[in-house]
Amino acid sequence: MQLGLFLMPAARPGRPLSETLAWNQEMIRRADALGYDEAWVGQHITSLWEPIPSPQQIIAHAIAETDSIRLGTGVEVLYQSHPVRLAAELAQLDHMAGGRLMFGFGAGGTLTDGQLYNLDLRTGESQKRSQEALRIILDCWKDGGPDDFDGEFWTVRRPANYSDAYQWHLTPVSDPTPRIGFAGFMPQSGSLTTAGEHGYIPLSFNVAPEHVAVHWDSVLEGASRSGRTPDRGTWRHIREIYVAETAAEARAAVVDGFAGEFWNQYFSVIAQRLNIEHMFRRDGAPADVPLDAAALVDHGTWFVGDPDQVAAQIVEQHELTGGFGVLLQIGFDYADADTRDGWFRSMQLLAEEVMPRVRAKLGIAAAAE
Numbered sequence: 001m002q003l004g005l006f007l008m009p010a011a012r013p014g015r016p017l018s019e020t021l022a023w024n025q026e027m028i029r030r031a032d033a034l035g036y037d038e039a040w041v042g043q044h045i046t047s048l049w050e051p052i053p054s055p056q057q058i059i060a061h062a063i064a065e066t067d068s069i070r071l072g073t074g075v076e077v078l079y080q081s082h083p084v085r086l087a088a089e090l091a092q093l094d095h096m097a098g099g100r101l102m103f104g105f106g107a108g109g110t111l112t113d114g115q116l117y118n119l120d121l122r123t124g125e126s127q128k129r130s131q132e133a134l135r136i137i138l139d140c141w142k143d144g145g146p147d148d149f150d151g152e153f154w155t156v157r158r159p160a161n162y163s164d165a166y167q168w169h170l171t172p173v174s175d176p177t178p179r180i181g182f183a184g185f186m187p188q189s190g191s192l193t194t195a196g197e198h199g200y201i202p203l204s205f206n207v208a209p210e211h212v213a214v215h216w217d218s219v220l221e222g223a224s225r226s227g228r229t230p231d232r233g234t235w236r237h238i239r240e241i242y243v244a245e246t247a248a249e250a251r252a253a254v255v256d257g258f259a260g261e262f263w264n265q266y267f268s269v270i271a272q273r274l275n276i277e278h279m280f281r282r283d284g285a286p287a288d289v290p291l292d293a294a295a296l297v298d299h300g301t302w303f304v305g306d307p308d309q310v311a312a313q314i315v316e317q318h319e320l321t322g323g324f325g326v327l328l329q330i331g332f333d334y335a336d337a338d339t340r341d342g343w344f345r346s347m348q349l350l351a352e353e354v355m356p357r358v359r360a361k362l363g364i365a366a367a368a369e
Contacts, residue, residue, distance in 0.1 A: 005040070013051075038102065041059060046112040076105055083137045102181060132154055145158070181203050185206070196221065197228070203236040208279060208280050236326045260294070
C-alpha cells in the first residue's frame with residue numbers, strides 16, 4: 001500500500017491566500033521528504049474553506065521543490081476551461097514534472113462555482129460537458145493532435161495550414177491513461193463508473209469504511225461496459241488521518257482543532273444538503289448521536305489515535321472494502337505556530353511508524369491465506 005496527500009485544500013476562512021498557498025506547498029515538500037508517493041491538489045473558486053482555484057500552479061511550484069513525489073490535479077473541473085487549452089497546459093506541465101503528473105478530472109460540485117459559468121450543477125449538464133471535454137482532451141493527446149469536433153458544448157477545428165513549422169505537438173511525456181483519475185463519494189457514482197469503464201484511477205472520498213466498499217461496485221459496473229478487469233491496486237482511498245504519540249493528544253488536535261472546525265462548520269453542511277450523512281456513520285454507531293467531529297473520531301470514521309490504533313483502522317478499511325492500493329491523507333490547515341509542529345509530526349508518524357505496521361500486517365495476512 002502506498003501513501004499520499006489529498007489537499008482539498010481545507011483552509012481557514014480569512015487566512016490570506018498567500019499563506020494558504022505557502023502552507024499547502026510546505027505540506028507537499030514535507031510529504032516528499034517523508035517518502036509519500038503522491039499528492040493531489042483540489043480546485044474551487046468561490047469556497048472560502050477550499051480557496052485555491054488553480055492546482056496547476058501549486059504543482060508547478062512543487063515540481064522545483066520535490067524530487068520524486070507524483071503530483072496530481074484533484075481535480076481539474078472540466079466545464080471551467082476550454083478542453084483544447086486544458087490539454088495543452090497539462091501536457092506542458094507533465095513535461096515540467098518529468099512525467100510525474102497525474103490528471104484528475106471531474107464535473108465539479110460547488111454550486112456557486114457553476115453559477116459563475118451560468119450552470120446549475122444539479123441538472124447534470126456539467127457531467128455532459130465534462131464527458132465531452134474529456135473526449136476532446138484525449139483527442140488532443142493522440143498522435144497528430146485533435147481532429148474536427150462538433151459537440152453540444154464545444155467545437156474544435158483541425159487547422160488546414162499545418163506545415164513543417166506549425167503542428168500540434170503538445171502531448172504528455174508518456175501514455176496518460178493510467179495517470180487519469182476520477183473521484184466520487186456518492187453511491188452509484190458516475191465518476192467512478194467512468195473510471196472503471198476506461199481504466200482510469202478511481203478515487204473514493206472519505207465516507208465511513210463500510211460505505212467505501214459500494215464505490216467499487218460503481219467501478220465494476222463501468223468496467224463491465226468495456227470488458228475490463230479493474231485493478232484494486234489503482235484504487236485510492238481519501239481519509240482524515242491524524243497520528244500522535246497518544247490517542248488523547250491526537251483526538252484533541254482534531255476535535256478542538258481545524259479538522260473538527262472544517263467538518264462542523266462546513267463539510268457536514270454539504271453532507272446534510274446532499275442527504276448523505278448516513279454515509280459517514282459507522283455501522284453500530286448510535287443513530288441518535290449528532291454527527292459532529294467528535295463522533296466521527298470516537299466511532300472510527302476518522303482515523304485518529306496513536307500509531308497502533310491508526311494502523312489497525314487502516315487495515316480494517318482494507319479488509320472491509322476488499323483491498324485498495326493507495327491511502328490519501330486529507331491535508332488540513334494547521335499552519336498556525338502552535339499547531340503546525342503537531343501536524344508535521346502526524347505526517348512523520350504516519351509515514352514512518354503507521355504505514356510499516358500496515359504493510360507488515362497485510363503481508364502476514366496475505367501469507368496466511
